[in-house]
Amino acid sequence: MKRFEKNRKTILFLCYLPMILFIGLLWNAASRQIHSQLFSTLADLARQNRYVVSYSINQKMEELERVAQGLAQREDFPQGVAIDDLATVANVLGFREIGVTGLDGMARMSTDTSYDITGREYFQMSVQGFNWVSKTLCDMRDGKKVNVCSVPVRSDSGAVIGTLLGTIETDEFFASMQVPSFHEQGYAYVVNQDGDVVLTTRSDGVEVTNFCTLLYQNPGNVDQLNQLRDCLAGKTESVNLLVNEDERHYINVSWLGYDDLWLVTGVPEHALDSGIMTQFKVIQVLSVVFAVAGLAGLFFLNLIMDRNDRHLRKLAYVDARTGIHNHFYLRETMGEFTTLGPGKGKRVAVLLFNIQQFKNINNLYGSVAGDQVLKHVAQHLSAVFGEGRTLARDTADSFVVLSPYEDWNQLLEQAETLCADLPLLPFNNNEIGVKLRCGIYRLPDGVQPDEEALFRARMACFEAPRESGVGVYCAQVQQKMERKKEQQNTIRQAIANREFKAWLQPKFCAQTRSLLGAEALARWCRPDGSVLPPGAFIADCEEMGIIGEVDEMVLEDVCRQIRDWREQGIQCPPVSVNLSRVYLSSLDIVDKIDRVLNRYKLERQAIQLEITESALVKDEDGLRDVVERMRSLGFTIVLDDFGKGYSSLSSIHDLRFDIIKIDKSFVDRIGSEQGDQMIRFIIELARALQLELVAEGVEDQSQYEFLRGLGCHAIQGYYFSKPLSCQDFADQYLQ
Structure with a gap:
């Protein structure tokens, strides 16, 4: 008995040893399964992000090409490329600035600056004939x-004669690199x-310039660093890493499919604490409790693994703003739907709903209202398209x-009802109309x-x-869209060519x-x-969001022509220029107009600014500040298309138009009793408000x-004259 008491701890340990080993085996199996599921989900996200990022880069490169x-068709390239042309191309293509270089490496930028970039990697690679994206740099301005982004400019023979480069704020790339999960x-x-970071969306305060260096700082990452270097050397297309920083990070590294660029997708371990790690602890406790009943423990472990898988899928496949599925889930489950032949079962249709003027809602009411609109639409779509259907943002x-x-017919009626009768959304004592x-595409x-x-x-x-909205x-839709796409591409090229x-x-x-x-x-x-x-082009320009570029081009053409006439000793009376509603919504529109006038050394009385009545009706409050600023600078303001937009008389008086x-x-x-009376009323109104009056369309x-x-x-x-080219106008009326 004393001997037993003396060796009790050893005996108890030997008794518990099989249980400890069994629990350890269960824990290790659960850990491997959790990591496998997580890395699988991370690889799926990386694949989707790789597509989005490479598409964004390729699009920019194609535009530059x-x-x-x-x-390259210009004989005087690059010296003959006008700064104004570069600035226009930069605005159209969405670059911060655009520049051209010869083989000497002197870059002439659209901001009217010059730099020597011979030592820059992107210039050296483009001179060798490669499209290249630089790592993150600091703008010297x-x-x-x-x-x-840099591309070579080639002659007809294919020889590189210079480069074309465009700069983009790194933040603009972030939108295409977001990981909307975890x-x-x-x-x-x-x-x-080499591991140098070109772009990053990391926002936790960790500054990383080289990913290999980040791993090298922690001795526990030796094996991971070797795997990473093998991957970046092209020995493997992708690799999963469990990296140690202040905490563990799950990492997937895969080739981006573009030059020597690689995409690193990661998630910190604490992002899993609320779900997976809690369940991990449950596995541990239950393994101890059910160690004696091994089969029961394995069965329960299998249930927990299923829960983990569902939780991971929820993190990866649920849209954070609306609570419904996201586009990752949509593409994952599309294969579950198949249309059977007639009489064999249900058919399948793909319905795509688009929120009209959503960008304007965001601009007018703010991003909070935009999120509320998304939830509002998701709720009503969920109510109509419920069980048995897949709904995703x-x-x-x-x-x-x-x-x-x-x-x-029932499906079509459901879609038409949603497009016609979506309720108003209350927001901050306002009601937002959502259309x-x-x-619909029937498979x-x-x-x-x-x-x-x-x-x-x-x-x-x-x-x-x-x-109907449906x-x-x-x-015919396919043919029309192909023609429309061709027309819009032609318009983009026309803007670039002025x-x-x-x-x-x-x-x-x-x-x-x-x-x-x-x-x-x-x-x-x-x-x-x-x-x-x-x-022939205004509707397409408005749809493409580039009508403002056309407005600016017309304004600049007018100012350039007036300056040229004055240099020839020809005086021109004021010319009125139309401002589209989109152009008026620009925050710095008045400054833009003033800069053009200053560039051509014209006084503000040389042009008049025409605002359509429809713009006044749609956003009177927004226009008030713009019109006041224009008037304060001495511009003459014209209200165009009066009587067409149903504006109130008080609005016309308050905004103080001149004409x-x-x-x-x-x-x-004119000639009908009602028409004559309406004209008399408008003329008397203008006289009472002391406004000048112009009648357009007199034939x-x-x-x-x-x-x-x-x-x-x-x-x-x-009746007097049709629109004329500037040369014909000068010949007929200014000589």
């Missing part, structure tokens, strides 16, 4: 972090073959539904949804009729017929000599005589 091809605590790097303002159906547009028999199906649903959405994909010019339609004094001024109207002067009116223009639709009704003598008799100040229209 197109411009480089145009520049303002210290901001930027990345440089409670938004994931991060990503783009590194080169695909992009910033688009939602996708994969829906089996038996009754096509949806929907595109053929035996076909699974894929990226092509999503693309066709998106095309149908773009072509949805205004009345478009159904067909061959093919949009100002044509002038004169305005005359109604009483004396003397020239008072002119209105600048945009025309597309194509290389083949044809001249296209605004109806109002009677819309052509009223002039066309015959009866209209002119009627307006002159009522005391209208100025006349514009085909």
Whole structure:
């Protein structure tokens, strides 16, 4: 007995040893399974991010290559490339600045600065014929972090004669590199073959310039560092690492598919504490409790593993803003839907819903309101498309539904009801009107949804009729979209080539017929000599979001022409320039206009600024500050298309316009009793408000005589003159 007491601890330890070993085996198996599931999920996210990042880089490079091809045709490249042209291309393509170099390495930038970049890696690589993305650099102008995209400029023979480079703020790349998973605590790097960090989304305060150096700082990362170097050397396409920093980080490294760039996707271990690590501890406790019953413990372990898998899927596949599935989940589950043949079961349709004017909602009400709109739409889509269907947020303002159906008309009616009757969203004592547009693609028999199906649903959405808001994909939609895409590509090239010019339609004094001024109207002067009116391109420019560039091009063309005339001793009366609603929404529009005038040394009275009444109706409060600023600087402000936008008289008085223009639709009704009375009222109103009045669209003598008799100040229209090129205008009216 004493001997037993003496050796009790040893005996108890020997008794517990099998249990400890069993628990250790269970724990090790659970750990390996957890890590395997996590790395699998991380690899899926890396694959999706790799596609997004490489697409973003390739898009920028393709845009630069197109411009480089145009520049290479110039005999005086690079000295003859105008700074103004570079600035325009930078604005159109979304670069911070654009520059050109010869083989001497002297870069002429769109900001009218010059740098010697012969020692820069991106210049050296592009001179050798490679497209190149630099690592993160510090802009010498303002210290901001930027990345440089550089492409070679080749002659017709294929020889490199210089380079074209564009700088982009590093923050702009972040949007395409976000890892919307693990409670938004994931991060990503783009590194080169040496481990130098080109881009990063890491926001936890850790400054990393070289990823290999980060691993080298911790002795526990020796094996991981060797695996990383093998991967960056091209020995493997990807590698999973468990890296030690202040805490453990789960890392996936994979080739980006572009030059020698690699994508590093990671998540810190603490991001898993709320879910996986808690369940880890449960596994440990339950393993101790059920150590005696091994089979029961294994069965319970299997249940816990299933829970872990569901939790990981939730972290990776749920949209943080709306609570519904995200685009990763959508692409993961598309293969589960297949359309069977007639009579064999339900068919499948892909529905893509787009929130109209979502960007404007964000700009007008703020990002908080934008998030509320997303939740509002997600809730109503969930209520209509529930069990048996997949609903996911695909992009910033688009939602996708994969829906089996038996009754096509019922599905179409559900989509039309959502587009027509979505309730108003209360927000801060306001009500936000949310309109949806929907595109539907019906899958053929035996076909699974894929990226092509999503693309066709998106095309149908773009072509949805205004009345129902729902478009159904067909061959005509495909053909129309292809023509539209070709037209828009042509317009982008036309902006880069500065093919949009100002044509002038004169305005005359109604009483004396003397020239008072002119209105600048945009025309597309194509290389083949044809001249296209605004109806051929304005709608596309507005849809593409580049109508502001056309406005700026017309304004600059007018100012350049007035300066040239003055240098020749020719005086020109004031020319009015139209400002689109999109251009007016720019925060620095007044400064932009003033800079153009200063560049050509013109006083502000040389041009007049025309604002359409529709812009006033849509955003009177936003325009008030803009108009006041314009007036304070001495600009003459014209209200265009008066009577067409249903603006209030108080708005016209409060905004203090100098001139109002009677819309052509009223002039066309001259001769009818109601039309004559309306014109009399508008002229009396202008007289009472002490505003000058211009009648546009006057086409015959009866209209002119009627307006002159009522005391209208100025006349514009085909009765006197159609719009003319600047040269014809000068020949006819300024000599």
